[in-house]
Amino acid sequence: MEERNTSRKSFINYLLGGGFTLVAASFLYPIVRFVLPPKSTEAEPMAVSAGKVGEMHLNSGKIFKFGRKPGLLIYTEQGEYQAFMATCTHLDCIVQFRNDSESIWCACHNGYYDLNGNNISGPPPRPLERLNVFIKDDDIMVSKIT
Amino acid sequence: MKTYTTNLINWLDKRYNIKEIIGFITEKKVPIYKHTIWYYMGGITLLFFIIQVLTGILLLLYYRPTPEEAFESVQFIMTQVHYGWLIRSIHSWSANLMILFAFIHMFSVLLLKSYRPPRELTWVTGVLLMYISLAFGFTGYLLPWNELSFFATKVGTDIAGVIPFIGKFIIRFLRGGEDVTGATLTRLFGFHVAVLPGVIIVILVIHLLMVQRQGMSKPIGLKEVKKGMLFFPDFFLRDLLGWLFAVGILAALAAIFPWELGQKADPFSSAPEGIAPEWYFLFMFQTLKFFPARILILDGEVIAVFIFAALGIFWILIPFLDTKARREQKSPIFTTIGIFAILYVGIITILSYFVFK
Ligand code: HEM
Ligand code: FES
Numbered sequence: 169m170e171e172r173n174t175s176r177k178s179f180i181n182y183l184l185g186g187g188f189t190l191v192a193a194s195f196l197y198p199i200v201r202f203v204l205p206p207k208s209t210e211a212e213p214m215a216v217s218a219g220k221v222g223e224m225h226l227n228s229g230k231i232f233k234f235g236r237k238p239g240l241l242i243y244t245e246q247g248e249y250q251a252f253m254a255t256c257t258h259l260d261c262i263v264q265f266r267n268d269s270e271s272i273w274c275a276c277h278n279g280y281y282d283l284n285g286n287n288i289s290g291p292p293p294r295p296l297e298r299l300n301v302f303i304k305d306d307d308i309m310v311s312k313i314t
Numbered sequence: 315m316k317t318y319t320t321n322l323i324n325w326l327d328k329r330y331n332i333k334e335i336i337g338f339i340t341e342k343k344v345p346i347y348k349h350t351i352w353y354y355m356g357g358i359t360l361l362f363f364i365i366q367v368l369t370g371i372l373l374l375l376y377y378r379p380t381p382e383e384a385f386e387s388v389q390f391i392m393t394q395v396h397y398g399w400l401i402r403s404i405h406s407w408s409a410n411l412m413i414l415f416a417f418i419h420m421f422s423v424l425l426l427k428s429y430r431p432p433r434e435l436t437w438v439t440g441v442l443l444m445y446i447s448l449a450f451g452f453t454g455y456l457l458p459w460n461e462l463s464f465f466a467t468k469v470g471t472d473i474a475g476v477i478p479f480i481g482k483f484i485i486r487f488l489r490g491g492e493d494v495t496g497a498t499l500t501r502l503f504g505f506h507v508a509v510l511p512g513v514i515i516v517i518l519v520i521h522l523l524m525v526q527r528q529g530m531s532k533p534i535g536l537k538e539v540k541k542g543m544l545f546f547p548d549f550f551l552r553d554l555l556g557w558l559f560a561v562g563i564l565a566a567l568a569a570i571f572p573w574e575l576g577q578k579a580d581p582f583s584s585a586p587e588g589i590a591p592e593w594y595f596l597f598m599f600q601t602l603k604f605f606p607a608r609i610l611i612l613d614g615e616v617i618a619v620f621i622f623a624a625l626g627i628f629w630i631l632i633p634f635l636d637t638k639a640r641r642e643q644k645s646p647i648f649t650t651i652g653i654f655a656i657l658y659v660g661i662i663t664i665l666s667y668f669v670f671k
Pocket of ligand 2: 256469
């Protein structure tokens, strides 16, 4: 009799505890989903115009919009165009072209990349993401390398 | 007058039994000895917090949390609103002083070993208050949406990304997306003016009730402090005097060195030189840089972040780990840990300004 009673009690406890957990979970799940933002639906652009031919000086660089992210376009001393995503691979700052050292520099923690985007000194752990450059009419077009 | 108050007290006492509480407070004593001065530090921290609540509510009357308007609204506060520059300057200065005094308060409690039984939970709630204050500072920093705070927030939130598995989730949670954008501003604003105030009030009240209930601790070995003063009115009045002094210093700093606004943030321009978090994050930030990029097969930053997380938990658990102090014995190990922590944080912070840059 005693035995049956306690096992019945613990059965009811499990039922209550389990029910409570389920109710709590059904409250929490939508809240957690709500708090994490939806994935952006805006597609990355295929190709954008980063500037006009003839607009830049030799040995200079500029930031352009690659969709919602910044890109860096460089017109080298030799008259070549190079383009990269401008997001530093260290902690997300935006890099800049330095014409004094002909390199790419991140002011946040003094990181340097060469003109091929390779990390050469300071904390950046990886090269910058490189972009394709091609000329179309008088636009300097930039696209992702696929 | 006298009879009105007595009547009111009697009226309340019939219903809520408040004479018990009044009796408790009027008999409470604060020990007097050479370290009594440290008992004022928590009170000063509390004062600065109250000032934050008041000035924060005032700023809310004009501040607008969107990337298009945030910078302009702070500019408006500073140039058009009567005494707006002063209110903003006080909010910024008092934020820094609040954190400074929270540090002083915490380290003095650590060295006096006031955390030993029965006050373990006072320490635990105190450390939580410290962490929440840091969160206040971090979330508030972005709100003016200037260049410095924009990039510092990019860096600060990106550090979370090094945590394995959940790092990406934490970044998205903090930023409200992949990048620091208007979504981040709105989110951190919500934390700053709604979530954190709600949480801190609850913990602060618990912290203060515990202190009032248990009274001030006496350091180990000084069991027989003979002298004492009544908490009310003696200590309370001295507290007020300290507050007056602190308010004076705050007003002078805020008026003589108005807080700067800087340049508006532009998510499509290169980071300028001189990006740095607020001073109270510098020691962590600098430590991160001491770690090499790779340690064996692991990322140096991952290890650094884990060490900091472990230290953060260790700090909360100190009252339970300091077994000597629990037995009312001197515990030189924890004194050494405390002094080392003070020196490390102090020296690295100062060096960050002058040497590391
Ligand atoms: C209930 C309390 C609070 C409210 C309602 C509040 C509200 C605000 C508002 C509206 C701003 C934006 C205006 C501006 O940037 O000048 C701001 C900025 C800021 N808050 Fe608070 N705040 C509160 C508490 C705190 C606390 C406790 C701290 C720190 C310990 C703090 C630290 C900051 C900082 C550092 C800024 C940036 C200041 C600046 O550069 O302008 N706040 N706060
Ligand atoms: S974010 Fe570029 S070097 Fe740190």
